[in-house]
Structures are given as C-alpha cells and as structure tokens.
Amino acid sequence: MLQGVLARLDDAGNHVPRFTAPRCLLERQAVGGCDACHTTCPHAAITLGMVGSSVQIDPDLCTGCGLCVQVCPSGALEYNLEPAMQSVRDQQDPAARATPDASLTCSRSGAGGPSLTCLGRVTPALLSAAGAWGAPLTLIHGDCAGCPVGAPDVPQRLARVLDTAQELRAPTGQPAQVTIRPATPEDTSRSLTVSRRSAFGALFRAGKQHLAQSIPDSPLPFVDWSVPEDRTPQEWTWRERSLRPTPPEDAAVLWPAPLVDDTCIDCPVCANVCPTGAITRDLQPDGGVQLLLNLGACTGCMACLHSCPPQAIHAQTHWRPAAFRAPLLLRESDTVM
Structure with missing residues (x-):
C-alpha cells in the first residue's frame, strides 16, 4: 500500500x-x-x-x-x-x-x-x-x-x-x-x-x-484519436455533466456552436478544421452528404465559421437540452463537392 x-x-x-x-x-x-x-x-x-x-x-x-x-x-x-x-x-x-x-x-x-x-x-x-x-x-x-x-x-x-x-x-x-x-x-x-x-x-x-497543501498534478494520458469520445476535452465533457439539476426542456443552455445556412457549397472545410471532430460529414449511398454536429463535443472555437469559404456558418449561442442527446443535422445535400 x-x-x-x-x-x-x-x-x-x-x-x-x-x-x-x-x-x-x-x-x-x-x-x-x-x-x-x-x-x-x-x-x-x-x-x-x-x-x-x-x-x-x-x-x-x-x-x-x-x-x-x-x-x-x-x-x-x-x-x-x-x-x-x-x-x-x-x-x-x-x-x-x-x-x-x-x-x-x-x-x-x-x-x-x-x-x-x-x-x-x-x-x-x-x-x-x-x-x-x-x-x-x-x-x-x-x-x-x-x-x-x-x-x-x-x-x-x-x-x-x-x-x-x-x-x-x-x-x-x-x-x-x-x-x-x-x-x-x-x-x-x-x-x-x-x-x-x-x-x-x-x-x-x-x-x-x-x-x-497542494493538489497534485496527475499527468493526463495521451488522447487516442481513434476513439471519438476521447477527442472531447475534459473541460467540455464536465461542462455538460455539470448541468444538474437537469434543465427544463424549454430552457436555453449557453453553448456556442455553429449553424449552417443554404449558401453552403457542401465542401469539407468545416469538418477538416474542427478541432474535436464535433462536425462530421456522413456520405450517403445515393451520393449525397449529411453534415452533422455533436453539440457536446463542440468547444465553440468557431474555426468552422472563420474558415467557411462561402461564409455559410453562423454562431448560435443557446440550445435546448434535447440538442445534446443526438447528433444534429446541420445540412443535407444530394451532391458532394
């Protein structure tokens, strides 16, 4: 011992x-x-x-x-x-x-x-x-x-x-x-x-x-980037976990994250620059693409917004609690750039 x-x-x-x-x-x-x-x-x-x-x-x-x-x-x-x-x-x-x-x-x-x-x-x-x-x-x-x-x-x-x-x-x-x-x-x-x-x-x-009289620094292990859950920093994982008591369903939770408008050209830039893999492009069998957002993994850095070629991304600061429960569909298109 x-x-x-x-x-x-x-x-x-x-x-x-x-x-x-x-x-x-x-x-x-x-x-x-x-x-x-x-x-x-x-x-x-x-x-x-x-x-x-x-x-x-x-x-x-x-x-x-x-x-x-x-x-x-x-x-x-x-x-x-x-x-x-x-x-x-x-x-x-x-x-x-x-x-x-x-x-x-x-x-x-x-x-x-x-x-x-x-x-x-x-x-x-x-x-x-x-x-x-x-x-x-x-x-x-x-x-x-x-x-x-x-x-x-x-x-x-x-x-x-x-x-x-x-x-x-x-x-x-x-x-x-x-x-x-x-x-x-x-x-x-x-x-x-x-x-x-x-x-x-x-x-x-x-x-x-x-x-x-000090709290020891326990070194964090290296991030296994092959595990999507490990890509989310501790800070944002704990921010979501700390939302207790559970907010009412109509509450507005502060969590800056991107929205995409119709000027999107379906390029991969937003997914490429996302530092936590919160934005993913899901290629469909019919040749289309879905742009998805894992809200809990989004740190609100807005790299996607600043890097978007047609400036089709905008920030939304508050979300309903239900938005954390499943990936959000930011955009769906029949074609892929």
Whole structure:
C-alpha cells in the first residue's frame, strides 16, 4: 500500500499542461489561426511554430499557472480537472467537515486548505460542477500583482470564468455559490476539520495535498484519436455533466456552436478544421452528404465559421437540452463537392 501512495506522490509536479496537437487551431490550419496561449502566457514560455510543432512550451519558463489552458478555445492545452474537483467534492462531504463550505487557495497565498499552483487554473467546468453539488466554494488568492507564478489580473480573469459558469448554470436554476477574495491573516492559520472516518481516504486520494497543501498534478494520458469520445476535452465533457439539476426542456443552455445556412457549397472545410471532430460529414449511398454536429463535443472555437469559404456558418449561442442527446443535422445535400 505504501508503494502505491509513493507512486501517487511521484506523479505530482507535472506543471506543464498537456498539448493535444489535433485540437490546435494552428495544426488544423483554421483561417485566422490562434495565438491565445502565446499572447496570454505571462512568462514567455510558449512559442508558436509551423504545423507539426505549432505550440512549444519551455518547461524551464512555465510556472504551471494555467492561464494558457484557461484561454485555449479548443482544449488543445489542458490540465487534469479531476483532482481539483475531487478535492472540492471531498470538502463538501458533511462527514469530512464541520461545515459544507469548500475552498481552493493559491499556493503562494499562505492560506490553509487545498491549493492550486495558481488560481489561473480554475475553469468554468470546475465552478459549474461545484454549483451542481450545491455547496459554497471560496477561491482565495494571494498578492497577484507581485506574484512570479501567475499574472496581476488573475482575480479579474477569475471573475470572467465565474460569469461563464453562471451563464452555463442559469437554466438549472441553481447558480454556483462562489466567492473570490484575497487571503487574510486569519486564512494562514485556518485548518480543515477532517473526521477520523474520512481522514485516510482524503490522504490516499489527494496524496501530496496533505504534505505540501497542494493538489497534485496527475499527468493526463495521451488522447487516442481513434476513439471519438476521447477527442472531447475534459473541460467540455464536465461542462455538460455539470448541468444538474437537469434543465427544463424549454430552457436555453449557453453553448456556442455553429449553424449552417443554404449558401453552403457542401465542401469539407468545416469538418477538416474542427478541432474535436464535433462536425462530421456522413456520405450517403445515393451520393449525397449529411453534415452533422455533436453539440457536446463542440468547444465553440468557431474555426468552422472563420474558415467557411462561402461564409455559410453562423454562431448560435443557446440550445435546448434535447440538442445534446443526438447528433444534429446541420445540412443535407444530394451532391458532394
């Protein structure tokens, strides 16, 4: 058992996010490309190159702040969301705490409790999941203005992430109860009240968390691109899963995705540039083609919209819950270009 715990600790410290090249808009050669990660990185750790090596991260310059992951429109860059989610969920277990409140803190804030390298790693999926569990979550940051890990505007970025999460949660009728605030002197001395029953379970799950007060980075496995389900980034998989309580059938769920009009020329460009395979072209035995959209796999990057030769694609921001249950027919044609 001890060897298993030590192996879990050895998995920690992978501060460089995983890069999945087929999801990158540069690799997909989408019109307009994308430089969001390069522009956002506060440490000049990311350089952009040619197809085949479009995004390169210098591990010596990367601090693991997660801001590049936060802004990546297609999920090409990502951290494992599940350790942070598990930590929030564990804290909201009445058997593990005296109160149902949960917290995540910046590792340099000096505050007690589970911490992330930087709160720049917080994404809408994490906050939406906390909302689905129905208990308050406090995000405690340090002195971002002078922090060598993240960026001065991390609190403002967190506020925008929370706005997105609240828009996503709006149709559930149960908003996320999230507070964003700086650390106080009282935070440095606070400790979590853990029951004897759950103490070892929390230690085993969180590993290094209880030794260094940080949530370990478990490296994500490589994406098996032959499995369509694996092409969807964790972020968007969890956004959909977190739509609990289930929205009413007439609710409007925030999920930007494409629609196609009659000026479509049935070319394959939209499917070719889609970074997650959300758009597929189904060739019919009679020579026609169906253009299908898997809404849950769509990240809303709009590479299809920007790359469409006749500009036949338009964005729709909200969808009914039924749209997530089966592929949507965007267009059907008797001919193929």
